[in-house]
Amino acid sequence: MEAAADIQTTASERSLVNKLAPARTLLLACIQCGTCSGSCPNADAMDMSPRYLWRLLLTDNAQEIFKSRTFALCSTCYTCTLRCPRGLQLTDAMSLLKQVAASENLPLYKRSVRFYRSFMESVRRHGRVREMEFMTLYFMSMKNPVIPLKFTPLGMRLMARRKVSVEIPSKGTQKLDAMFRKAKEIEEQS
Amino acid sequence: MKYIYYPGCSLEGTAAEYSISTLALFEALGIELIELDDWTCCGATAAEGVSHLLSFALPARNLAMAEKMKAKSDILVPCSACYLNLKRVEQEIKDDHSLLRKINQVLAVDDLVLKGTVKTRHLLDVLVTDVAPDDIASKIVRSLDGFRIAAYYGCQCLRPYAVFDDPEEPRSMEPLITATGASVYPWDMGGRCCGASLMSTAPEAGIELVAALLEDARDADAIVTVCPMCQMNLEAYQKKASKQHHTRYEVPVLYLPQLLGLAMGLNDEKVRLDLNLCVPGSFRKKLAGTLQPA
Numbered sequence: 351m352e353a354a355a356d357i358q359t360t361a362s363e364r365s366l367v368n369k370l371a372p373a374r375t376l377l378l379a380c381i382q383c384g385t386c387s388g389s390c391p392n393a394d395a396m397d398m399s400p401r402y403l404w405r406l407l408l409t410d411n412a413q414e415i416f417k418s419r420t421f422a423l424c425s426t427c428y429t430c431t432l433r434c435p436r437g438l439q440l441t442d443a444m445s446l447l448k449q450v451a452a453s454e455n456l457p458l459y460k461r462s463v464r465f466y467r468s469f470m471e472s473v474r475r476h477g478r479v480r481e482m483e484f485m486t487l488y489f490m491s492m493k494n495p496v497i498p499l500k501f502t503p504l505g506m507r508l509m510a511r512r513k514v515s516v517e518i519p520s521k522g523t524q525k526l527d528a529m530f531r532k533a534k535e536i537e538e539q540s
Numbered sequence: 541m542k543y544i545y546y547p548g549c550s551l552e553g554t555a556a557e558y559s560i561s562t563l564a565l566f567e568a569l570g571i572e573l574i575e576l577d578d579w580t581c582c583g584a585t586a587a588e589g590v591s592h593l594l595s596f597a598l599p600a601r602n603l604a605m606a607e608k609m610k611a612k613s614d615i616l617v618p619c620s621a622c623y624l625n626l627k628r629v630e631q632e633i634k635d636d637h638s639l640l641r642k643i644n645q646v647l648a649v650d651d652l653v654l655k656g657t658v659k660t661r662h663l664l665d666v667l668v669t670d671v672a673p674d675d676i677a678s679k680i681v682r683s684l685d686g687f688r689i690a691a692y693y694g695c696q697c698l699r700p701y702a703v704f705d706d707p708e709e710p711r712s713m714e715p716l717i718t719a720t721g722a723s724v725y726p727w728d729m730g731g732r733c734c735g736a737s738l739m740s741t742a743p744e745a746g747i748e749l750v751a752a753l754l755e756d757a758r759d760a761d762a763i764v765t766v767c768p769m770c771q772m773n774l775e776a777y778q779k780k781a782s783k784q785h786h787t788r789y790e791v792p793v794l795y796l797p798q799l800l801g802l803a804m805g806l807n808d809e810k811v812r813l814d815l816n817l818c819v820p821g822s823f824r825k826k827l828a829g830t831l832q833p834a
Contacts, residue, residue, distance in 0.1 A: 391732060391733045391749055392733075392738070392745050392749070394748070395742070395744065395745035395748070419742075422741070422742065423738065423742055423745055425695075425733050425735055425736040425737070425738050425746075425749075426585050426588075426695070426696075426736060427695040427699070427732075427733035427736070428695055428696070428699035428700040428707075429695075429699065429733070431699065431700045432699050432700060432707050432708065439700075441700065445588040445589065445592075445595075446592070448588070448589045449588070449589065449590065449591065449592060452589060452590050461741050461742070462589065462737075462741035462742070463589070463590075465586070465737065465740055465741050466585075466586040466587075466589035466590050467586075467590060469584065469586035470583075470586055470587060470590050470591075470594070473580070473581040473583070473586075473598070477580040477581065478549045478552065478579075478580060478581050479549040479581050479584070480549075480553075481549070481550075481553045481554055482553075488740075500743075504776050507776070507817055508554055508817075511814070511815050511817075513553055513554050513556055513815065514553055514554060525580065526580060526598075528649040528650065529594075529597060529598075529601070529646050529647070529649055529650060530594065531649075532645065532646045532648075532649045533591055533593045533594045533597055533646050534591070536593055536642055536645060536646065537591060537592070537593050
């Protein structure tokens, strides 16, 4: 009976599995050699190795994949992509997993998702990222006063050199809003 | 010689000295840099964390702007993250026509079209390939003899597209360093990751990468880099890395045009060492001692 319950998947799990398809396609020729894990500078900090993550991806195990922070710890250095004996685009696969985590708003990845989103929001408004606005948006979205405090000393050093200044988030000219919308529209169609 | 110049967002803020010294260096070399009209953000590594299509459309917008410019030349990009994003579009649209079609659907809302006729070049590529280290050597007026310089390339100017250097064991910066009279500090960390945005999203992992680099650069007089992200990570977190490893890391992290500029006799206003977060007194003293005009 328990096994039957295991096999039963909910609609949301099935939709997650569907969203994994583009990443899975990149991994089809994986031979599980582990060169990626041995090459990754962040492997020590990951809760599962990249090789194991690829195995889960190939077996559609969305549940386990999204319990792990491994892909969120990819710093896009491309060493695994360079060394993969099968020539697989592993860094791109990591990015695709980050995109699924972002679109599903999964709480485990909230720190990196909100970081990327705040950055993109500043770009959408002004065309160029305003570093202090982006960090302010990020701090506001995290609703955790400890995070900005950790960045305060660096912010002060940068301000002392007039590299950044205190910036209250503003609507800006919505410079890239139309492009952002169009991209979203196309991605939702496909 | 001339190039279309794409500074990117960091070079307007936290990496201002990278842009100032790049402009000064190229002026001294007699090479014209024409700023890209109405340039916008390349998406950095944030776009691909959110939207696959935007991660292509944002850099593509800048390539399309460059195609529209009167100056027909390569785009010169000092920031490695910007460089990779622009280069990636240039490379991927060659075979992926469906991607190009989607990109152009997005660009159409801004009345832009991408054809794929402009080439993206990294600052380092231009310096070693088009300018040539011998040219720079002939313009050195203040020898940096006695300085040991660690060449740090980071990731994204080397990988995944191996354009001008070995992506595992990069060496392209070495003739530029020796041209200044300095010696190349021997280490094998040149192409290792600095942690990139992990310093913000997962600092406990990022700081270990930073510390490993600082540890191996211990006996260098300076680290020289060509990426604002690498520079910030290596420069701004030295105290934090020192504390965690119960030691003291203190090494200046200069942008390559700052180093070359110093050796070519450019003054402080042109290389702006005052904007760097870490320039120890010992480094300044050594600089003052050896930097007498020849």
